Amino acid sequence: MQNLIEITDYLKEKGARFADAREHLVRDRTLTTENMRISGLKEKETSGTGIRVLYENGWGYSSTKDNSIDGLKKAADEALELAKAADSIASETVEYAYEPVHLDRFVTKIQIDPFQVDPSEQASLLLQASRKMLKARDIFKTIGYVYFKRQNRKYASTDGSQIETVLYSVLPLMMAVAKANGDVKSRTWMPNACNAGYEYFRELPFEKNAERIAAQAREHCFARPCSEGKTNLILDPLNLSLTMHESVGHPTELDRVLGYEESCAGRSFATLEKLKNFRYGSDLVTFIADNTMEGGLASYGYDDEGVKCQKWKMIDEGILVDYSTPRELAARTGRERANGTTRAELYNNVPITRIPNLYMAPGEKILSKEQIIADTKDGIYIEGRGTFSIDQMRLNMQFGGDAFWEIKNGHITGMLKNVVYNAISYEFWRSCDAVADAREFEKAGFISCGKGDPMQIGQMTHGASPARFRNIMVRRAK
């Protein structure tokens, strides 16, 4: 930490308006199985320090693997040189929001460090489930996957903050692929990816779910194709997690809203004049951002600008009320402080605005998924994540799913296949007319959200209770 403090002081002396330094050590392990074979085991370690400088109105960033004072000074000089070059052609004034000084340490609560566990033991859990799936009829391929990550971060800034964090993340997944009736279909079990230790992975009910997804993968091959046209959709939390990620999470990133992401990730329809008056969803739709959520993948304690993680409403009873806001842009929405959503993947990445842990609040009335289905004359119930695509303004969205069931007169009548739904995002959320209560709330983590240029992978947790959406266009995915 001392070297980081020294280097930010050095930059201050050289005329930087603001500077921060982040030492970052990341270790990750990816284990994949295909049928009864371990098809991949890869471990990676990345470490170094990133230095960010604001000189007048220009930002510069550089990074180094050399954490000695000399190494850091060299990187600091480079970052300053780039900041000056950017300032020389800058046409905007940077207002960098205030943040109190933090001296703190934040650690994910875990019992077992996954890197202390033999990978072959980890693989055996996946292989046991695989064996079970392969015994099922018409299953010809299985995939198992687990990803573990440990991050050790140290942060110091010219504000005077000194923060240390240690984070552990886990992403498990397994899939069965069936070939029958002239078709090939898969079914995936994707338990919540979260910040947790090895004990979380070890306790997951792999075998129980192996049987279920193998049977459903086969059933999927015999399913009827869906009819095209408008219908009612009941979406499970995992399916909703992807839909909310793309159509609420990204459009409410303030850097997009203000055009800064135009060339890559795109902009947003949720522009500033809509703040506090735009009907984004029905009265039942409330979205809460919560980077203090225990086990949330974006629960970092502090973000990479030294801002303490927070909880706030993004959409309140259908109305857009806030954004994910970095310090540089906070003043544009009248905020005094940023809300702690700026993160970098590795030491050599610039911190960028990221989707927070974001969930749709459960319904306040006592209501179960079964009751919603019973109350639906015609519709489709969708589970899991499938194909996904949305335009650069985050308006025209099309999503699939992992499994689909037809609903007729309040009952599930059989499985469907090749379903995609297509809508304009705010029209979709406005059509929500039922949300199950908190008993059915589930979290669903993301560990592969791409943004930035150079591309960075981000992580965050979403959540929802099953919900119904009226009159949504459904197409046949063929």
Add this chain to the structure above:
Amino acid sequence: MKELKKGIRSILSKPSTDHLVISPVQKDIHFIRFSNNSVNRENLYERKVSTSIEAGVNGRTAVLVTDGLYKEDLEHTAAQARMTAELMPQDPEYMPPVAKEETEGLKTVSVVPELIPVDERYALLAQIFAKMKNAGLKASGTFVSTIAEHAVFNTRKVALSHYSMEYALNVTALSGNGTFKDFYYGTDLRKLNLEKFTENLIVKASLASKVKSMDAGRYTVVLAPAAVAELMSFFAWYNCDKKKIDEGICGFSSRVNKNIAVSNFHFYSDPYAEGMRLNPPFDAKSGAPCRHVELIKDGRFQEAFCTRYYARQQRLTPCGSGLGNTRYNLTADGTDRTAEQMIADIDNGLFINSFFYIRNVDEMDAVFTGMTRDGVFRIKNGKIVHAVNNFRFNQNMFEMFMNILDIGEAENTEFGRFPYLTVKDFCLVSRTEF
């Protein structure tokens, strides 16, 4: 890299196992990102060094990756890789490292390339910003200058190294809610005609500012090289793996001996093709040589990518290490027909500059979805007449290959070198108005 190579040679001179593959990659990248005519996003140097070490012991393997720069880092990682491999079960698809003889004849570059000075890069952007500002437009994009070195060393005497470089300039001009994007990918910035480049951006972005509504439907479209490249890259990823084809789980599976494209559409992968820039002519992890792989020729599927193991098992000619690296050597032949000549032949259609967020919808029929982006224009009586709203497409790629009416000039894109294509009945299923 010098220090690293020294360490690698030292490890390989006394290897702890007869199966060690050490593959370092170094990338020196200067990344300038801009928006609203200002350098206000990522503005950085990125020096990435990453070394992958694969250790094998009695048919068991493990891969560990380190970004350490010194001999001690490599020794530690190699020891860990060996220990981890010992813990693993035997791999039924075990392959020994690539032998030196297999890599003979590879054409690698051993001279370190040079980039233009840093201040010239900012000066180039300043010129673009000034022109955009004068035209009342906002420029956003990236200017990335990269030098890379890929190397592979192993216990079977392979010692490969390859230098490459690239300038990637992407500029999106924004006028109101209308946008138009153009780019330069190449190794010689003198080939970028800045006047022509900015003029095209200004004309097209200005045109894009006044959008007329148009319904979704099936249209004859002229797809610009960026749009074609994005589609073909996704198509290859899902459909051009030999094992998947043989397993019957992708689009080519049921179409191996069928006519699937017009006869003059030639799609292939070639590490030495014009337009390949940052890839070595060998698989960056194993050192397995990449080769020319015919994918679609004479209207039919020809061959596909496969892993070294699958090539041996099926007695196929090896082609690198499956889709991984080879995917980026994709190219399709162009002609000398200009975009203007292609447009002149169309009475009623659309010009699509690029796509966004392409995703697989149905793997068995190679149906993809995505959005048009940064330039959609109506073509009437052989001329571009105005901009139209953006569309979502859901398109069966095999149907598209059969519906190619015209092939134009090829350009370097992010994903390889691809031509303009005129395609009839392109399936646009819904629209968006911003």
